[in-house]
Amino acid sequence: MLQWRAVKHRMTQNDLLRRLPQKRLFLLRELGNLADEGGLSLYLVGGVVRDLLLKREIWDFDLTVEGDGIAFARLVADRYGAGLAVFERFATARLAFPDGFKMDIATTRRESYAQPAVLPTVQPASIEEDLSRRDFTINAVAVQLNPWQFGRLLDPYGGQHDLRARTIRVLHAGSFQDDPTRIFRAIRFEQRFGFRLERITVRLLAQAASTNLIQQLSGPRLQNEILLLFDEHDPVRAIARLGQLKLLRFLHRRLDYTENVKRVVTAVPKALAWWARRFPNSVIQRSIVYLMALSSESSPVVVAAMIRRLALSRERAKDMSAGGRRVDHALKRLTNKGTMRPSQVYRLLTDFSDEALVLLLAKQVSAQPRARLNLLKRRLAEYMKNKAVKTALTGRDLQAMGLQPGPQYKIILGKLLDERIDGVITTDADERVLVRKWLAG
Ligand code: ATP
Ligand code: MG
Numbered sequence: 001m002l003q004w005r006a007v008k009h010r011m012t013q014n015d016l017l018r019r020l021p022q023k024r025l026f027l028l029r030e031l032g033n034l035a036d037e038g039g040l041s042l043y044l045v046g047g048v049v050r051d052l053l054l055k056r057e058i059w060d061f062d063l064t065v066e067g068d069g070i071a072f073a074r075l076v077a078d079r080y081g082a083g084l085a086v087f088e089r090f091a092t093a094r095l096a097f098p099d100g101f102k103m104d105i106a107t108t109r110r111e112s113y114a115q116p117a118v119l120p121t122v123q124p125a126s127i128e129e130d131l132s133r134r135d136f137t138i139n140a141v142a143v144q145l146n147p148w149q150f151g152r153l154l155d156p157y158g159g160q161h162d163l164r165a166r167t168i169r170v171l172h173a174g175s176f177q178d179d180p181t182r183i184f185r186a187i188r189f190e191q192r193f194g195f196r197l198e199r200i201t202v203r204l205l206a207q208a209a210s211t212n213l214i215q216q217l218s219g220p221r222l223q224n225e226i227l228l229l230f231d232e233h234d235p236v237r238a239i240a241r242l243g244q245l246k247l248l249r250f251l252h253r254r255l256d257y258t259e260n261v262k263r264v265v266t267a268v269p270k271a272l273a274w275w276a277r278r279f280p281n282s283v284i285q286r287s288i289v290y291l292m293a294l295s296s297e298s299s300p301v302v303v304a305a306m307i308r309r310l311a312l313s314r315e316r317a318k319d320m321s322a323g324g325r326r327v328d329h330a331l332k333r334l335t336n337k338g339t340m341r342p343s344q345v346y347r348l349l350t351d352f353s354d355e356a357l358v359l360l361l362a363k364q365v366s367a368q369p370r371a372r373l374n375l376l377k378r379r380l381a382e383y384m385k386n387k388a389v390k391t392a393l394t395g396r397d398l399q400a401m402g403l404q405p406g407p408q409y410k411i412i413l414g415k416l417l418d419e420r421i422d423g424v425i426t427t428d429a430d431e432r433v434l435v436r437k438w439l440a441g
Contacts, residue, residue, distance in 0.1 A: 042144070
């Protein structure tokens with residue numbers, strides 16, 4: 001009886017991996033064999049195992065090796081012709097298989113935090129210790145891959161229990177202090193899965209959020225967490241949650257989830273959906289749109305400080321600064337009933353990124369009353385079409401026509417483009433006629 005139960009147990013555990021596509025399952029078996037030959041223990045670990053337990057789709061694998069993970073990764077890369085990137089400091093390696101599949105291989109380790117909020121130092125350790133340094137019980141799970149243990153689930157902290165109870169729970173009281181990024185991770189998982197923060201965890205989180213721990217996080221680390229959160233399927237509730245937990249002040253102490261901001265943020269999904277339907281080729285960084293929406297009512301000084309705090313790239317910084325008053329100004333003109341030539345719309349919008357245009361739309365969707373939304377959509381559609389318009393003539397042609405090179409080239413070509421966009425001229429010959437006319441005049 002006992003034996004049967006053990007067999008049955010083993011079967012259910014194997015079933016966990018059987019949810020993987022055949023090809024991936026096969027690969028894991030081979031890797032398990034390879035590890036065994038080298039006397040190493042190999043595990044699938046963390047979020048991947050959580051997602052298997054949740055029956056969610058798996059994208060990439062995270063593996064961990066009791067022993068030298070990097071050496072094992074080299075072996076795997078050789079055997080499968082995979083690309084390899086090694087991160088010595090974190091004792092990890094990333095593999096890119098020829099079919100595009102990605103895999104991280106780490107060394108099981110313990111981490112020590114010399115100071116709160118900075119990256120830890122790492123030392124090799126057992127799988128048990130490795131699981132004990134993880135963020136939440138639902139992520140502190142592993143599945144062994146060695147042949148005789150293939151499919152054995154390691155769940156020392158009750159991860160399965162918490163998955164069933166739909167709970168996010170830290171492993172120890174100092175968790176958020178060790179690593180305040182876990183505050184944002186907690187919200188990310190809570191919102192993604194529709195789980196709840198466990199009672200003590202929520203208290204620890206609130207405690208950590210009431211100190212200046214998050215302030216000590218570096219710009220890139222904070223940026224990473226915020227953008228990951230805003231890249232989730234439905235960031236609106238996550239942003240509201242940040243507001244509720246008084247976490248927005250870490251982007252800027254004067255940033256607040258006011259009713260106005262909330263209206264704009266809430267309108268973003270609608271604007272994004274319209275945009276994706278209408279312009280399927282425009283690739284939008286959704287997280288940036290949400291970040292812009294969040295700061296859309298803030299003054300330029302506040303936005304500039306947020307850009308610095310998050311150490312945003314120059315390109316993102318440009319988007320963000322366009323987000324406030326410039327969007328408002330453009331919106332005012334675009335929703336004005338008075339006629340606007342297509343070239344005027346073009347000139348007004350040409351400096352905006354597509355993200356800023358989505359924000360512009362979201363602002364109008366959220367406006368009360370929601371006037372002239374159709375006019376705005378028409379003008380946006382027209383603009384997106386006109387973005388592709390080019391003049392036939394170039395600077396070289398102007399030179400051939402006897403015009404001295406200089407700043408007037410830009411003016412003339414710009415005027416030609418306007419006439420093209422407005423449909424006044426349509427051919428190469430039209431352009432030449434017009435240039436001659438201007439030169440004569
Ligand atoms: P996602 O589905 O968003 O990728 P994930 O759980 O896989 O979520 P990753 O950031 O990919 O998260 O990290 C993989 C695993 O590494 C996590 O499941 C967790 O076990 C561990 N981990 C990641 N970040 C931390 C952290 N800040 N503190 C502790 N453990 C972490
Ligand atoms: Mg992951």
